[in-house]
Structures are given as C-alpha cells and as structure tokens.
Amino acid sequence: MAAALAPQDLMEDSICPNVTQNIFVVCTPIERNARAYTMVQQLRLRDTLYRVAVYPAPPDNTCKGVIRGIDIDLTDTQLRELIVTKRNPSALEVKRIKNTTAVTILFQGMQVPNYVYCGASIVRCTLFRRHTEVCYNCGSLGHRADVCPNPNTTWCRKCGLKTPPENHQCKPHCTLCGGPHPTADKDCKRKFQVPYIVRQRRRRRRRRGRSRSRGSSGASSRDSSATSSTYATSRRSRSLTPTARRRSAQRSHSRSRRHSPSRQAELTWADRVQGKKPPLRSTPPVTKVTRPSLPEHESEVVTTLREELAGLRATIQQLTTQLNEARHQIQTLTAPKDPPSSTVDVSKPKRRAPPLREADTNDSDSPEDTLNEILRLTRENHDNIDTLSRRVEALEQKATIKAKTKARTVVSVDPTANLPGPPNSM
Structure with a gap:
C-alpha cells in the first residue's frame, strides 16, 4: 500500500x-x-x-482563523514555530493557503481571537470562510477543475449554458446567487460558505425566538380565554330576569341536595324490620380549583414589609414635625428685637447689677450658641428624613415586586360546602 x-x-x-x-x-x-x-x-x-494531496482533517470542537500578509518565504515549519507558542495558547496547527500570503490557524474551542502573535508581531485574525467550490470545466458545484470527474464537458462561465456553440453571446448570470455577474465572481454574495460557528449561533437564536414566541402566544391565549369566559358569564347573569335568576338558584339548590354526601340512602321495609342502618353514599371527589391569590391571602413577607413601611412613614412624619418646630425657633431667634422704650418707671426701685459669676454664666448661653445647636439638630433631622425616605422607596419597590411575582395558589374546594342545605321539615 x-x-x-x-x-x-x-x-x-x-x-x-x-x-x-x-x-x-x-x-x-x-x-x-x-x-x-x-x-x-x-x-x-x-x-x-x-x-494526491493529503491533509489531516481538524478534530471536533475546533475552529479556523486566517491571517494575511505573511511572508511567502516562511515554510510551514517556521510558521508553526512562530505561531504555535505559549503566547497563542489556543493555536493548534498552522497551514499556508497554496502560494499566497494567507495562513490558516486551527484553534481549540469555538472562538477565534481577534489578534494573534506571529513571532514578535501582532497580526489581525479573522474567521476563516471556505470558498464555494465551482468547477470551471463542467460548471458543477462541490469540486474543483483539477479533480473534475467529467473533463470532457464544457460550459459557459458567464451564463452557465452547457456546451455553448461557437461565437456564443450572452449576458452574465451567476448560478450561485442569480446576480448579473459571472459565476463565483469576487462580487458574488454566496462565494463564501457560512462558517459552522455562524450557523450554530443562528440556529440558537432561532430556537430562542421560537421559544419566546410560543411562551408569549400561550400566555396571551390563556388571558384571552379567561377574559372571554368571565365576560360570557357576566353577560348571561345580566341577561337573566329576576324570576329566571330565582329559578336557576332553586335548581342549583335542588342539585346540591340531590348530590349531597350527607344524605342517606333510603331503606326498604325488610331492612327496617331487621334494624339495619342506612348506608352512607360515597363522598364525591374533592375538586381542585386554581385561582389567583387575592389581596387577603398575601404572603407574610409582604405583610411585614407593609407594617415596616407604615412605621417608617410615621417616623418621617414625626421628624418632619420636629424640623418645622426647629425652623420656627430659628426664625424667632433671628427676628429683630424691638428697641427698649425711653420711658423710665419711677415707681419701681432700681435693680442692682448681678455679680460677676452670674454675668459670665449668662454670656456662655448666648443666642448664637443656641442657634448653632438648633441648626446642627436640624441638619441631623434632615439627613435622617432623607435616609428613611430612601428606605421607604426601596421597601415599596420590593413590596410591588413581591406582589407581582407571587405564585398562584391551589385551593381545595368542596363543591357542596357553601351551598345552603334543605329546609327543615316539621
């Protein structure tokens, strides 16, 4: 071999x-x-x-990139030593495309890096796209002219006509995209095949789009069916007259008495003589009705949040009141005082001057110090109010999200539990 x-x-x-x-x-x-x-x-x-030309096929979970402008004098061995290094950890193999300056690089994984190291140079790397193979000999797709299985067949590359006659005149027509240019021309949109990575991404996007559309259509159909059933029930209830409503209520009561599990079966005369007890009828199965949770069935978390929110609002109100009082005191202290009157009251004796120690004490408690203290307290109260306001807003948002995302509850309902029983017979 x-x-x-x-x-x-x-x-x-x-x-x-x-x-x-x-x-x-x-x-x-x-x-x-x-x-x-x-x-x-x-x-x-x-x-x-x-x-023949033999080349190894790339393994699974790999992709190809291409770099351009590489010196033609470099051999594949030299390129492998320059590119397959620690600086390019995902590079596995290197191969030049025929006698061009383009070099393909095989990477581990399904992602091609934007730049690679070729020795000390940083070179731009793009995703490798394979050409659509067109045979210039027979015009078929999928193989080249050097390996054509029908070497005696001819065709017109411009219009794609098989075995054209001599002096053939035609208009360019691409057999790949149908454009007004020769087949597989450089301007052809389908000259390059779509890489496997791109096809895989497109399939994933289509699957996600279909799943989203199915979910939205299912939700809308359920909402529309629930709305239509509710609307039909309300229309029927409004269309009935009061007499018809009473008759329907009586019929529902009679049905409930007829199907009531507590009612005992009737006994024959022989059973009564023997003293047998009437057997109880089998209880009908309890049906499960799924309905959305009502406001009174909210979870404990939402209730706790609402209570804490109410307490924070009360605290904010109290701090606001204190702030208003402090502002009022500031305005009172900063208001201009009336000048003392020039009249002298002769009836009262003159007051002696206070001792030195008492005067020093009065000077220490001056209005300026009091005003500064009130301003400090006002700023602290204002900061506390801002903090509490932000916390209240966060709690309101959290309570709204909890109320929207709460799951539907499954409630076990006995169909005859809330129906009135038969009247007592005397």
Whole structure:
C-alpha cells in the first residue's frame, strides 16, 4: 500500500469515497496510521499513477482563523514555530493557503481571537470562510477543475449554458446567487460558505425566538380565554330576569341536595324490620380549583414589609414635625428685637447689677450658641428624613415586586360546602 502499512494494521481503519468532490476520507483511531497517510503523495490504480494531496482533517470542537500578509518565504515549519507558542495558547496547527500570503490557524474551542502573535508581531485574525467550490470545466458545484470527474464537458462561465456553440453571446448570470455577474465572481454574495460557528449561533437564536414566541402566544391565549369566559358569564347573569335568576338558584339548590354526601340512602321495609342502618353514599371527589391569590391571602413577607413601611412613614412624619418646630425657633431667634422704650418707671426701685459669676454664666448661653445647636439638630433631622425616605422607596419597590411575582395558589374546594342545605321539615 502507498502508506506502507501492513494489512493487520488496517483492521480498524475505514475509507469513504466522496464522488461529488472526487475525494475520499480515511478514518483511523491510530495516530501512527494517520501520520503515514499524510505522507502519501501518489496512488497507483492498475497501471495509472495519480498524484494526491493529503491533509489531516481538524478534530471536533475546533475552529479556523486566517491571517494575511505573511511572508511567502516562511515554510510551514517556521510558521508553526512562530505561531504555535505559549503566547497563542489556543493555536493548534498552522497551514499556508497554496502560494499566497494567507495562513490558516486551527484553534481549540469555538472562538477565534481577534489578534494573534506571529513571532514578535501582532497580526489581525479573522474567521476563516471556505470558498464555494465551482468547477470551471463542467460548471458543477462541490469540486474543483483539477479533480473534475467529467473533463470532457464544457460550459459557459458567464451564463452557465452547457456546451455553448461557437461565437456564443450572452449576458452574465451567476448560478450561485442569480446576480448579473459571472459565476463565483469576487462580487458574488454566496462565494463564501457560512462558517459552522455562524450557523450554530443562528440556529440558537432561532430556537430562542421560537421559544419566546410560543411562551408569549400561550400566555396571551390563556388571558384571552379567561377574559372571554368571565365576560360570557357576566353577560348571561345580566341577561337573566329576576324570576329566571330565582329559578336557576332553586335548581342549583335542588342539585346540591340531590348530590349531597350527607344524605342517606333510603331503606326498604325488610331492612327496617331487621334494624339495619342506612348506608352512607360515597363522598364525591374533592375538586381542585386554581385561582389567583387575592389581596387577603398575601404572603407574610409582604405583610411585614407593609407594617415596616407604615412605621417608617410615621417616623418621617414625626421628624418632619420636629424640623418645622426647629425652623420656627430659628426664625424667632433671628427676628429683630424691638428697641427698649425711653420711658423710665419711677415707681419701681432700681435693680442692682448681678455679680460677676452670674454675668459670665449668662454670656456662655448666648443666642448664637443656641442657634448653632438648633441648626446642627436640624441638619441631623434632615439627613435622617432623607435616609428613611430612601428606605421607604426601596421597601415599596420590593413590596410591588413581591406582589407581582407571587405564585398562584391551589385551593381545595368542596363543591357542596357553601351551598345552603334543605329546609327543615316539621
């Protein structure tokens, strides 16, 4: 064999031909066999020798990026030493695209970095997009002209006509996108295939969009059905006359008495003589009615929040009152005083001057000190009011969120519990 492998070494390998692309894929779980396959350069089939190009396929959970402007004189070995380093931890393999300055890099994972290190240089890296293979010989898609299985077929690349006649005149028409240009031209929108990463992201977005649309449509249908049933019930109740309403109520009462579990079955004359007790009828199963929780069935958390909110509001009111009183005192102290009258009361004796110690004490309690103290208390009260106001707003928002997101409660209801019983017979 061309790979120089023994037949017993090929027991776990498999070969799958691809007629469309005129290639074949070799799968092997043994790394030594894979390296031997990559060294093959030509195959002999009967008396004909064919040149082949072998390359290893990338493993799963990998993606490709491409860098451009790399020196053509660098070999693949040199490129591997420059790129597959610790500075590019996700880079696995490097390969040049034919004889161009573009180099493809295989990365571990499903994300291509924006920049990579090529030696000491930082190079822009983009997602690799594979060209749509078009055969310029037969015009088919999926393979190139060098591996065309129909080398004797001709076609017009401009319009796509098979076996065109001589002096053929036509208008350009792309067989890929239908545009007015030759097939697979540089301006063709479908020249490049959509990468697998992009297709995977688009599928995820479509799934999320479908799930969201299903959820919104289901919720709207449930709301509309509940609204229509409530509206129909209210319309029927309004359309009934008072007499009809009384008759419907009597019919419902009779049904409840007929299906009441507490009513005993009637006994025959023989059973009464023997003294048997009447058997009780089986209790009908209790149905479960699902209804939204009412305000009186709110959770304890919401009730606690409301109580704390009321207490904070009372505290704010008290602090506001104290603040108003302090402001009033400030205005009283800062108001201009009336000048003393010039008249002298002769009837009262003159008052002696206070001693020195008493005068010093009165000077220490001056109006300026009192005013400063009141201003300090006012600022403290104002800060406390702001803090409490913010806390009240936070509690109100929390209570609103709790009230909106509370779950529906399942209440066990006995269908005959609230219905009136039969009248007492005398």
